[in-house]
Amino acid sequence: MDSNIKTVEGIAYWANITVPSTTFEPTYQVEVVVDDAVADAFEADGFPTINGTSKRQDGSLKTSDHYEGRAVMIKRRVSRKDGTPNVKPKLYDSNGEQVDLTVGNGSRVLVKYREWEVENQFGRFQGLDLVKVKIIDLVEYTGGGGDNDDFNDDEF
Numbered sequence: 001m002d003s004n005i006k007t008v009e010g011i012a013y014w015a016n017i018t019v020p021s022t023t024f025e026p027t028y029q030v031e032v033v034v035d036d037a038v039a040d041a042f043e044a045d046g047f048p049t050i051n052g053t054s055k056r057q058d059g060s061l062k063t064s065d066h067y068e069g070r071a072v073m074i075k076r077r078v079s080r081k082d083g084t085p086n087v088k089p090k091l092y093d094s095n096g097e098q099v100d101l102t103v104g105n106g107s108r109v110l111v112k113y114r115e116w117e118v119e120n121q122f123g124r125f126q127g128l129d130l131v132k133v134k135i136i137d138l139v140e141y142t143g144g145g146g147d148n149d150d151f152n153d154d155e156f
Helices: 036-044 147-152
Strands: 003-019 027-034 070-077 090-092 105-120 122-135
Touching: 003 070, 003 122, 027 036, 027 105, 027 122, 036 070
Parallel strands: 070 122, 090 122
Antiparallel strands: 003 027, 003 105, 027 070, 105 122
């Protein structure tokens, strides 16, 4: 595996860059929707894409109806296996200034990442390690979403 930093540009969804997702194991992450040629290249290198070759633990294909096209998941765990903290990914605005904000779905981003690979008694594993993100065109995160928005008005 190449330990050099690589770059991919695309549309961000479910970005947790400065504050980790805690749905499962605390993780900084972003799904990056890319064009077909880029998605094909990721898959050829063994990195599955959402709406492509990525599979869930039960073997079913991992899909998203929140966007068109295929996406790569790039992430970094908050802590290493030994419990020591990983370096938090950095987030920059379009002028290159470091910022601390929530990136909304549909934002165009430039993501720097490292490919990693490990082989042990359980098999061969690889992934994409999130290093930093530059916002090219921000879609502001408005929060909320879901069915609970119906309870924010006075009607019943």
